[in-house]
Amino acid sequence: MQRRELLRNGTLGVIGAVGTVGASLTAGAASAADLDAKGSARPTFDRTVDVLVIGSGFAGAAAALAAAEAGAEVEIVEKMAFAGGNSALSGGMMAVPGSSVQKKQGIEDSPEKLVEDMQRIGMGLGDPELVRALCNEAADTFEWTRRHGVVWNENLTGKGGHSAKRCMVTKEGTGQGILKPFYAELAQKGVRVRTKAFVSRILRDESDDATAGAVTGVELREGYVFGKPDSGKLVRVGVRRGVVLAYGGFAADKAYRRRLDPKLSDDLKTTNQPGATSELWREASRIGARIIQADWIQCLPTCSPKEEGMGLATHFADIAGALYGCWVSTLTGARFASEFADRKVLTDAIIGVMGKGGQALAVADANGVAEMEKVRPGLLKKVVEAGVVTEHASPEALAKAYGMDPAAFEAGIRDYNALVRAGKDTAFGRPLEKAAKELALDRGPWYASVMSPKLHHCMGGVTVNAATEVLDVMTDRPIPGLYAAGECAGGIHGAVRIGACAVMDCLVNGRKAGAAAAARKA
Numbered sequence: 001m002q003r004r005e006l007l008r009n010g011t012l013g014v015i016g017a018v019g020t021v022g023a024s025l026t027a028g029a030a031s032a033a034d035l036d037a038k039g040s041a042r043p044t045f046d047r048t049v050d051v052l053v054i055g056s057g058f059a060g061a062a063a064a065l066a067a068a069e070a071g072a073e074v075e076i077v078e079k080m081a082f083a084g085g086n087s088a089l090s091g092g093m094m095a096v097p098g099s100s101v102q103k104k105q106g107i108e109d110s111p112e113k114l115v116e117d118m119q120r121i122g123m124g125l126g127d128p129e130l131v132r133a134l135c136n137e138a139a140d141t142f143e144w145t146r147r148h149g150v151v152w153n154e155n156l157t158g159k160g161g162h163s164a165k166r167c168m169v170t171k172e173g174t175g176q177g178i179l180k181p182f183y184a185e186l187a188q189k190g191v192r193v194r195t196k197a198f199v200s201r202i203l204r205d206e207s208d209d210a211t212a213g214a215v216t217g218v219e220l221r222e223g224y225v226f227g228k229p230d231s232g233k234l235v236r237v238g239v240r241r242g243v244v245l246a247y248g249g250f251a252a253d254k255a256y257r258r259r260l261d262p263k264l265s266d267d268l269k270t271t272n273q274p275g276a277t278s279e280l281w282r283e284a285s286r287i288g289a290r291i292i293q294a295d296w297i298q299c300l301p302t303c304s305p306k307e308e309g310m311g312l313a314t315h316f317a318d319i320a321g322a323l324y325g326c327w328v329s330t331l332t333g334a335r336f337a338s339e340f341a342d343r344k345v346l347t348d349a350i351i352g353v354m355g356k357g358g359q360a361l362a363v364a365d366a367n368g369v370a371e372m373e374k375v376r377p378g379l380l381k382k383v384v385e386a387g388v389v390t391e392h393a394s395p396e397a398l399a400k401a402y403g404m405d406p407a408a409f410e411a412g413i414r415d416y417n418a419l420v421r422a423g424k425d426t427a428f429g430r431p432l433e434k435a436a437k438e439l440a441l442d443r444g445p446w447y448a449s450v451m452s453p454k455l456h457h458c459m460g461g462v463t464v465n466a467a468t469e470v471l472d473v474m475t476d477r478p479i480p481g482l483y484a485a486g487e488c489a490g491g492i493h494g495a496v497r498i499g500a501c502a503v504m505d506c507l508v509n510g511r512k513a514g515a516a517a518a519a520r521k522a
Helices: 003-009 058-069 085-089 100-104 111-121 128-147 176-188 254-260 279-286 313-324 343-355 366-375 379-386 395-401 406-422 434-438 501-519
Strands: 047-054 074-077 093-095 152-157 167-170 192-194 197-204 215-222 233-245 297-300 326-329 360-365 390-392 446-451 454-458 461-463 469-471 478-484
Touching: 047 058, 047 215, 047 501, 058 074, 058 085, 058 176, 058 233, 058 501, 085 176, 093 128, 093 501, 100 128, 100 152, 111 128, 128 152, 128 501, 152 366, 167 176, 197 233, 197 279, 215 478, 233 501, 297 343, 313 326, 313 360, 313 366, 313 379, 313 446, 326 406, 343 360, 360 366, 366 379, 366 446, 379 446, 390 395, 395 406, 395 446, 461 469, 478 501
Parallel strands: 047 074, 047 233, 074 192, 233 478
Antiparallel strands: 093 167, 152 167, 197 215, 215 233, 297 454, 326 360, 360 446, 390 446, 469 478
């Protein structure tokens, strides 16, 4: 059967024809001027742009900037009242293998090494072609961000799963360090950003010619109020070249995530902003985009239960605790995992401690927080004042504050220090930083944070090729005019995403998607 017949008969479970979805115009009622050569109704739009970007985070902003650079008329639509999505809450850390910063500092690394890391941690579920393309283009995209005003702190750091120091944080220490310069330049280039604009339909052509199945626009609600599905005015926006999907994940959508993984109960918190919901995941599926690996949903293990969303304590646990300190169970006063393991391993380990009635603590001393401050200046003051990291004069005081046996905790610290000084973690196999070997846990004051995993990143998404084109579920061929980047695209990170690779993914593939959409013939 031809796609047109499938759509009409409902075989795909979709009603994706531009001439029928949300339109009052039908072939039977159209005037001769509104019909194409085959007698089908032409779509009618309230306005038309070259490229429409759905979503306003890192991927959407990068796509819009790349498309505008290429001379396209671009519009961003965002359903929430503010632009930025989860990226506005991000810690702003990007993995860049083989970067100019690494070379300047004499650090040996390469895209191939990060490919190996991502495939190993992702349990081989990442598409090798997509992973290679991402890693190969990271260094060039990093330089592109610099040209567009992003300033990076060049104190390189590692994250669990990385085999080299290749991660950089923005000078601001947050994702705003990327969003602010990008949006300033988008404004200069005349790119319109419409917030409170909820896309309810993606429109596809059902003609039988060479553009069969092409995406021609969207139907959206302008003036939309989050949580009120019928709010706003219905508007139809056409595209001359393409639509870029950059709508992110669904970790805040309790019903949708529970359908995919019944273990994800409603009481689990998320690092995501409230708008990380499933509407466009469902819509992409409805129009025939193939979605893969959506039931792989990652937790961020290092969050504080005292903070909403991602918070700041996670950065203390990831840097001061995991690189220069240790993680301990309050049940034993001793370490319970390799602090540099991947997020799934650490989430399971922390949940194991919690399941037995204990707390998992990230512990560091004055040496460790001094190293952390090089990467994230000013963080210590913020987390201590917020009460999510506590300060103590001695190991004994720290132990008592968290209900641990002081003797057991001090014995655990001695064991850790012995491993550090020996230069090898024979207990859990954690790679040891050079600075960690030189700076054992022995200088007060002492610091600790409680860790409680939160739902963080949706690993799956629409299937794309290396050119960021979205693939059709029936044909495995690209859907003409439809591109995707960022968390809504699947097949890249596999079962587990390594920290700092999401920002890399969003920026590299967002840039690529925007350029590809702009280059498509109108």
